[in-house]
Amino acid sequence: MFFQRSWTKKDQAQLLIDIGRCLSDGYPLITALSLPENRKRPKVQEDMERMRQSMIAGSPLHEVLHALHFPGEIASSIYFAETGGNLSAALIESGTMILRREQYKETMRRFMRYPLFLIWVLCTIMFVIGRFLLPSFIQLYRSLSLELPLITKALLYLSEHVAEAAVIAVVIGFALALCVIYYRKLPLLPRLRFTSRLPIIGRYIRLYHTHLFAFHLGSLLSSGLNIKQSIHILTEKGTSPFLKSEAERMEQNLLNGLPLDSFVLGPVYYLPELAEAIHQGQRHSLLGKVLCQFSMQLMKRMEQQSKWLLSMCQPLMLILVGGFVLMLFLSILLPIFHMINAL
Template sequence: MRIKKRWVLKDQAIFLKRLSSLLEKGYSLNEAMKFTAIDLSEEKKQDILFCLNELSKGVLLRTTFEKLQFHSEVLSYLYFSEKHGNLEFALREGGEMLNRKMIQHEKLKKVLQYPLFLFFTIGILMYISQSVIAPQFEQIYRSMNLKQSFLTEVLFFIFRGSTFFMVFLVLLFICGLIFYVAFFKNLLPQEKMRMSLKIPLWKKFALLLNSYYFSLQLSNLLKSGLSIYESLTVFENQNLLPFFRDEAAWFIRQLKKGDRFEVLVERNEFYEKELTQVVAYGQANGHLARELYTYSQFVLERIETKMMKWIMLIQPAAYLAVGLTVLIMYLSMILPMYHMMEAL
């Protein structure tokens, strides 16, 4: 059974945080879900009843949330909680993760909203200028036997080139889509990651994301009493995150050959180099779980800082592009008229 999606990210985040808060206060999962459902809509109350009914049959919480179409990262948190036993932590972290996504999305939306509106408006004006105004000016130049000034020729060239540029962008998008469907989609997870790390602006961000998630989930598994080998086996047995599943399989194969874990992390190209030092330090002092969790929080701060930096760079870049477009529009109308007045 698959329920029609009606849990938006905001609703999911609030629900998960309330559940984790009640579990922390000593409520059982059933009691927490019933209490949380009090002020929900009738549709969501039915979803909670469905969850409770599934749980009474022995179905895993992750499976019931999957049927409600909760976010995939929330499901992965719940999967690992089944192994380390800390459901309250998984629900809290899942809710906070969704909150971070929403905050970043809202900030990006606010940054881009006005520039995108301006681009849309100017795009219409550019089309009118290119299809109506520019041809008329060119016709007047020919009828009056006037030679166009250098700046006027440049502006007309920009107008003509804008059409080819838009066609180029459309063709580039189509080629990218064909590449994804025919080639990239069929690659193994490690090959996909390796190829994505070749993108300069994305590489650092991807390394941080990989390091954060791997260190966070591994720390919780180790904290529950599992060994490194057993924790990696948990990663290997899940299908929600194919990349980490295959990564765990690679680590396990190498560990069976006698390699040390910190050496394998150092040889791995998908994580930040600092992770090697954290693993070595944690194994040396006997607190690997603690060191990995602390490191994951440091990495999370770096991810959020980097995202905010990108968002803050987008707005001035967008306004600069809008300003240049407005200047071109203005010059395209003024310069030809000025040039013709000089010729008379």
Template sequence: MKTKKWKKKAMGDFLIRIGHFMQRGYSLSNSLELYAINERKEIQEYVALILKQLKNGDKLHDILDRFEFPNDIVASLYFFEHYDLSEGLIHSGQLLKKREMFKDRLQKILQYPIFLIWLTSFMVYMLFRYLLPQFSKLYNSVGSGLPKASQIIITVVKSFPYVMLAGAFILLVSISFYFINLRNKSPRKKLMTLLHLPFVRTLTKLLVTQRFSLNLSSLLHAGVSINEAIHIFERQTYSPFFQQEAIEIKFRLLSGESLEDILLDRSLYQSELSAIIKHGQINGHLADELTIYAEILFNKIEEFIIKTLNVIQPVIFTIVGLIVLLMFLAVMLPMLQFIQTL
């Protein structure tokens, strides 16, 4: 099903509003009908298709997967359907909207620096195309060359575009090699490679732990045992990583190991997860404590992304400022040197 006109933000609004309607006592079908009343024609057509498939007995997570909702959102709804679908819809919608908000913020942060980089590149071109050749002719006419300091600065500025192109080429080749190399590897090995990257490592562990905690808590709230919850993780097909994890965790549970010891031994999860599970089992409130922990991790993810975005712009400004300073020196030093020779 094509959803080109159903943007990610609209998907998030859809999930949140349906969840709120259900919390007010409406059934899923009535919530969908109520939502569609004030929407544009394309959305009404999508909702009509969803209602038709629900009447045919299809699950909501299967239907949304056909509508090309993100896999992690569909997987989350799969788990929440065992407990509280309305809560799962609201949480998934908020997650989707915040993700789009971060994308928009990144675009706004990069918009002005990219313009500055373009403007600086144009200035560098004009400098080497017209201005510096005139200085060279001027110095040659008086029988001397450009000052040594100016020559060094000009060489640095002139080589900078080639350094940038070489860096971009190396990055492109590295990314291509990464995807080719990981194409046939398991989902877990793909994520494990991200642990070697400083900033990505932290974000990867936070995301994996948050999703696992939230999905496991939704199943435990539904009265499912840990063993059965792991079996449900194994049956789902929307998250191949958690499917593979469930197979390995189930095998170790059957061999007599505890869940907290198994997760402590797995590097893709935050170390506190093991302590949370142990504490929750002792107190008998494991589902509640996992829910609280998932909320804490979600806030940490949000803070981490915001801090990372706030670092990007100053770094770009610093690089552009350095180039502009070198260009200024490349112009002013020959002029000052020439004035001194008069």
């Protein structure tokens, strides 16, 4: 089964929300896919017809969505919902999650638009100064036997060694590319342990994977399954590599007689609050509900921290670009001031 990747993220989100609402209204899944209001562009209509034919032939919904290049965690959520029996709510929630991500991306593009414009202006100014103004001023200063300030010497050194700087940048970029290739070849858990210890990104890694684990396990438990059944489902085909690996490790720990909350205390890619949430949920016999509520709280925390990080990036970029522009003008104006003082 092959689908061309021509769907936008908003198309994917709207499809999930529409199908989820139709299921909530009592429509069968095949009928929900056939409703005219779910169809948009011609390519979307064509793919939706293929979806309907594939599902009539027996393909589950999560496999059809995976073939349409939906995000892997979304297909996993639909797989769990098909198993647990709460498909309509999972479809609406998954579509809302995609829309929220798209809003984050749009916010980031809006925040970065002005700093990127400043960087373009900075590059233009550097080219004009280095190509036309600076050589003339340097020749004038040397003819007058003036001692150049340190900032002017630094800029002159950079302008004279552009080729060497470009070679160094290429070497650094090549080294970073090799590091990324090596990192991707590492097993999943060592990669998570490494990135979870990084200063800034590590916090988001821990938030995301704690949310992912709590959300999926809580959803399965809330659908009426017990802990062993939920963990077994997480080990089956259709789950993400992270959830499958963690479920297999959890299943082994339970066979060894270890409590559930002890499973999440060791790994650095989980927040310490997850163990407390599991303990409180088991204590009150509401583990599924507690984990779902905890995952929603983590989602809100990720939203707040993302907004805070974006709000800090723009002023920082403005300060850096403005400081560099100021340095460029000082490298030219300071010798002029020295020349005036020497008269």
